[in-house]
Amino acid sequence: MKSVLRGVCIKTSHGxxxxxxxxxxxxxxxxxxxxxxxxxxxxxxxxWTETQKQLLDAWVRMEKYxxxxxxxxxxxxxxxxxxxLTRLVRQETLHTPILSITDARGQTVYSQEAIKDVFHLHRxxxxxxxxxxxxxxxxxxxxxxxxxxLSSEARKTLDHPLTKEELASVIRLx
Numbered sequence: 001m002k003s004v005l006r007g008v009c010i011k012t013s014h015g016x017x018x019x020x021x022x023x024x025x026x027x028x029x030x031x032x033x034x035x036x037x038x039x040x041x042x043x044x045x046x047x048w049t050e051t052q053k054q055l056l057d058a059w060v061r062m063e064k065y066x067x068x069x070x071x072x073x074x075x076x077x078x079x080x081x082x083x084x085l086t087r088l089v090r091q092e093t094l095h096t097p098i099l100s101i102t103d104a105r106g107q108t109v110y111s112q113e114a115i116k117d118v119f120h121l122h123r124x125x126x127x128x129x130x131x132x133x134x135x136x137x138x139x140x141x142x143x144x145x146x147x148x149x150l151s152s153e154a155r156k157t158l159d160h161p162l163t164k165e166e167l168a169s170v171i172r173l174x
Contacts, residue, residue, distance in 0.1 A: 017069070020062045027055040 030051050100110050103118050150158075 017062075017065060020058065020065060024055065024058045024062060027051060027058055 097112070098115055100108050101115050101118055102108050104122075109115055109118055
C-alpha cells in the first residue's frame with residue numbers, strides 16, 4: 001500500500017524494511033570482501049568506492065524509511081483533524097489464516113476450501129432456520145393444550161382502572 005504524506009510517497013509494507021535490511025547486509029558483505037583484498041588497481045579502487053556509495057545510499061534510504069514509519073505511526077495514533085488522511089496512512093493488520101482445523105469426525109483438515117466448508121456446515125447446523133410449521137400442526141397443538149381461562153368477574157376487573165385501596169394492599173404485600 002502506498003500513501004502520500006506531505007507529497008512524499010511512503011510504502012507501508014513490512015517487506016520494504018526487510019528488503020532494505022537485506023540490501024544493506026549484502027552491501028556490507030561486498031564491502032568487507034573488497035576491504036580484505038588490497039585494491040592495487042584503479043578499477044578495484046573504483047569498485048570499492050562505488051560499493052561504499054551504495055552502502056551509504058542504502059543507509060540513507062533505511063533511515064528515511066524508519067523516520068517516515070515513525071511519523072506515520074505518530075500521525076495514525078494521534079487524534080488529528082486530518083482523520084481522512086490518517087485512515088489512508090494507517091497500516092492495516094493482515095488477517096491470520098487458519099492453517100488446520102479438526103472437524104466433528106476428528107479428522108484434521110488442512111485445505112483452505114475444506115476449512116471453509118467445515119465452518120459453513122457448522123454454522124448452518126447451529127443457526128439453521130426452524131422447520132416450517134403448517135396450520136394443521138398448530139391447530140392440533142392448540143387442541144391438546146389447555147389454556148388458562150379467566151372468569152367473567154376477573155375479566156370485568158381487568159377493564160376497570162386500579163383503585164388506591166388495591167394499590168395499598170399490593171404494596172403492603174411486597
